[in-house]
Amino acid sequence: MDLDAQGIARRPDGKVVFIDGALPGELVSATVTKRKNQWEAATLTAVHRESSQRVAPRCPHFGLHQGACGGCKMQHLEASAQVAVKQRALEDNLWHLGKVRPEVILRAIEGPAWGYRYRARLSVRYVQKKNEVLIGFHERKSRYVADMRECHVLPPQVSALLLPLRALIMGLEARETCPQIELAAGDEITALVLRHLEPLSDGDRQQLRDFGARHGIQWWLQPKGPDTVHRLEEGGPPLAYALPEFGIAMPFKPTDFTQVNPHINRVLVTRALRLLGAQRHERVIDWFCGLGNFTLPIATQAGQVLGVEGSAALVARARQNCEQNQASAPAHQALAATEFAARNLFDMTAAQLVADGTADRWLVDPPREGAFALVKALAAIHQARIGAEDAEPLPPGAEGWQPPRRIVYVSCNPATLARDAGLLVHQAGYRCSAAGVVNMFPHTAHVESMAVFDLAN
Known part of the structure; x- marks a missing residue:
């Protein structure tokens, strides 16, 4: 297995085939998606002999399906086996x-294998054709934002905010000019940084305040580069660990x-x-x-x-x-x-x-x-x-x-x-x-x- 979580197989002539979704020791069928002189890339289509280390992914957005989230690559591999793969990668390098x-x-x-990610950069996109807002990581091998409704590597209280945040952004006048929300959680405070390309109206600012008060969120605004980040509301305890x-x-x-x-x-x-x-x-x-x-x-x-x-x-x-x-x-x-x-x-x-x-x-x-x-x-x-x-x-x-x-x-x-x-x-x-x-x-x-x-x- 390589660090992109692809199983590595070899053809009889020695040519390497990287198989997305396959685990070491498995017998699988796969469809080749790319051919080069020295290697081929393929995607798993069926598992005929399953690895004892294969587990059911916790997140419904993980997998090889269309629109799958690209934030994780190894949810189908038992947690301790993931560590072994990384240890082998370190020694090999x-x-x-x-x-x-x-x-x-x-x-x-x-x-902890779940709920550990206290820092994350979530993409925001208003999809005009569907008239809805998507918030999350990118899809696998894609620039599109995954349609995420939950995320098990984020803290539970933040995962629970994904859908409310979509509704919040959808209700803003600036919904088409807010490309990103950055999460930064401390020991006591959960902060969200809203990147906005145009100045926010007084109504949008009030909606952010109301949302923060309901959900215990400390809002920060980023109109331009990282050095422009500032609190929406001054006061309160500092972000710290x-x-x-x-x-x-x-x-x-x-x-x-x-x-x-x-x-x-x-x-x-x-x-x-x-x-x-x-x-x-x-x-x-x-x-x-x-x-x-x-x-x-x-x-x-x-x-x-x-x-x-x-x-x-x-x-x-x-x-x-x-x-x-x-x-x-x-x-x-x-x-x-x-x-x-x-x-x-x-x-x-x-x-x-x-x-x-x-x-x-x-x-x-x-x-x-x-x-x-x-x-x-x-x-x-x-x-x-x-x-x-x-x-x-x-x-x-x-x-x-x-x-x-x-x-x-x-x-x-x-x-x-x-x-x-x-x-x-x-x-x-x-x-x-x-x-x-x-x-x-x-x-x-x-x-x-x-x-x-x-x-x-």
Whole structure:
């Protein structure tokens, strides 16, 4: 099975056939829909011998039928088997792309398989021919919006709002110019961000207020880009989530990046910090720190912390979160000295790495593109020190700079993790001491993972 949830079969001549809807070990009939020289694509038409891991999908909108929702890809596969597929994908990527084998496979981090998705971007479309509004994810392999009436990966209270939201938008004057509703749920507050291309009338605003009051929704409006997001009504409690094990509260705006699955995020942060093993006398750098999801918990354990992020707006929010948590922390649990810096981490150099100073440990949590420039800069310093052929000269001030003894790398893309792991292991002087998957997105093909790298000497 591949990460698009397609069963992989082979013809007698060895040609690969990807079969949508088929599971490993099954005997099926399928109709070929695309032929290439090296492979074919097909769709399942009948199952003659069923896998023991096949289950009945919970959602009526999931499947291969016309108009099926494309939000999930694996509801027909038992939840623990989904995790096994993702673990195999991680190991395959590490070996085939990076030529790296972890010394230890970490136990997968799992959590609730349903109702976990506290962040979602729902498309909105007024269908003039049918005179109705559709709200949901896109259909499978299509740009059309699925006709969704329920969604079991969304929190139950949000799934129950799909039909009322359709009625709400249908009743707005602006129903043809509202393309998107973004969900951002905190521990106490459920926020919805309405993207609107034209100014809303007073009547439309009142309808939103009335809906919010009836259903306990905090409305935000987005007339243009993400920086234009603002509350429909000021006042009330802030949108926030907690990391109770560390005594940290994280306020956020609904368009800020936060993890989709708060249940898994708490476990992810706890395990990452346990693996990081920061001590009170050590300095730690958190690369791609965002709002401080890892930075602030690290500050409860380390002696000094630097959080680096590409977005100046997120850095400002992280500083604010740090100040608020520092002010509310008991005297005996004060956060370590914590600084934040805004920097383009996709243009990192060895000289900038040296300028940021020596740190005992790193936490790296990049977006899907990975941390290639950062890892490449680290490798360049190592190659120069060992006198490798074609190595660049050491940057000024590098004589006393030391690489981190341990790196914990949190990834949302196994391919870019594997690429960066190959550099760390084969050019930067590290060994991959552990790796494992994090099932942040059950029933989808998304693979979140974590890897630990230790200096080889």
